[in-house]
Amino acid sequence: MASDPIPVVLAAPVAPSPSPPRKPWALPPAGLAVFYGRPETPRLFHYFLPRLLAEGKQVLCLDGANRFDPLLIARLARQRGIAAAEFNRRIRVARAFTCFQLTELLVRVPRFIEKFAADALIVTALPDLYFDEDVRDRDAAVAFRHALDALRALAPLPLGVAVFSDATSHGGPRRAMFTQLTAQATELWRFALDGENGKLRLIGEEGGKRLQVTGCR
DSSP states (O other), X not given: OOOOOSOEEEOXXXXXXXXXXXXXXXXXSSEEEEEESSTTGGGGGGGGHHXXXXXXXXXXXXXXXXXXXXXXXXXXXXXXXXXXXXXXXXXXXXXOSSHHHHHXXXXXXXXXXXXXXXXXXXXXXXXXXXXXXXXXXXXXXXXXXXXXXXXXXXXXXXXXXXXXXXXXGOOSGGGHHHHXXXXXXXXXXXXXXXXXXXXXXXXXXXXXXXXXXXXOO
């Protein structure tokens, strides 16, 4: 069984409006949320699944990081007294091993949800997968632009989209793709290591600035 990442504590940003703060480990019901900040970020999406699945939601996962862990899913189900088969029934996973495959999967999302009525879309390794040095700069840039177009086309759908990325661990000019992605996001969340207890804190960001945080758990 895969080992757990560093323990995580969630801190929700104080909302600028009277609306209530986000519940811990809850993905947005609509819009595009980007999560980043730590090498293990592409794996942390698993811990957002129990709340979704307990609410009867269905999840489509496009896994470019090859991080989907059925054993971890089964353990999360057991911890909540839910049959693993019930969790699995509400999840569909498609893996991409190249940036071109990930772009094609994103383009196909509207067709996927015609057959599997997903409430949430999770994507890992965007834009990380487009940093492959075996792919020419121009080809990677074109594929990534199509991927962004495909994400933008999903905006009118009743579908929350969450991207889990390790892009900021990489250097080079293609890292600018991450800036292009976040410019399109409606929410930006950063995992950061808490120096006091060694746990991860999830921090909401806006315009490149850290928002106030509260309700650590």
